[in-house]
Amino acid sequence: MAPDETVLVREVMSTPLETIPATESVQTAAERMRDHDISGLFVPGPDAGIVTTTDIVDVVAAGDDPAKVTVGDVMTAPVERVTTEVELNEAAEMMTTYGIKHLPVVDNQSDYVGMVSSTDTTSEFE
Template sequence: MAIDDTVTVEDVMASPVETISADASVSDAAHAMREHDINSLLVPGSEMGIVTSTDVMDTVAAGHSPTDTTVSEVMTAPVESVTADLEMDEVAAMMTTYGISHLPVRDQHGDYVGMVSSTDIHELMADTTVGQ
């Protein structure tokens, strides 16, 4: 099942991108994700990172305190990113290649403007299937 190659990241990305400090607790990250109804946050700094709901669950599952564990301890850095004009089938290939579920989106100036996720791809595939 293919993704319509006319659909771009800009068509499906969540925007604006939400961020959190590397010094914040994993608990703070979980609260921010719940508040914004999202599954990932960018972590700005000298090296851009990302923290996801999976990182939060892994922290708890490993028996670590989410209030005593910082985002910097569990985030992934550096992060891959995409541009808003990239086609979603290429995003799916990148996620598969790198084994990731979220990609920050940059504009033509290099600024982070959104986030695209594997959930967006699943929804596109479901829409394609229903439309056939």
């Protein structure tokens, strides 16, 4: 990528947005992440959130049963988000500022349409 070229979130975000209900088990979340080769799932609803591989590792490390712990028990909510038209470098700065690795992406109607991760931001600039 040329140094003066602007890259927008919509150009690198993962779509479709992979989701999981808050009532599902952490084990189910882990299986879905493995099957889709992703590191985070969006949790829709009034208290929208995100569950990541780090959340799953924390459950296992604590000795809890991933089949009995729900996504809602471990997800991060509320979540920061970006629009499809945000520049990728701005999304990367947000991740650094908030200490996060995933940002759900919304369209102009505020509908969740994708996810951008720190991997997307670093690989685009290599």
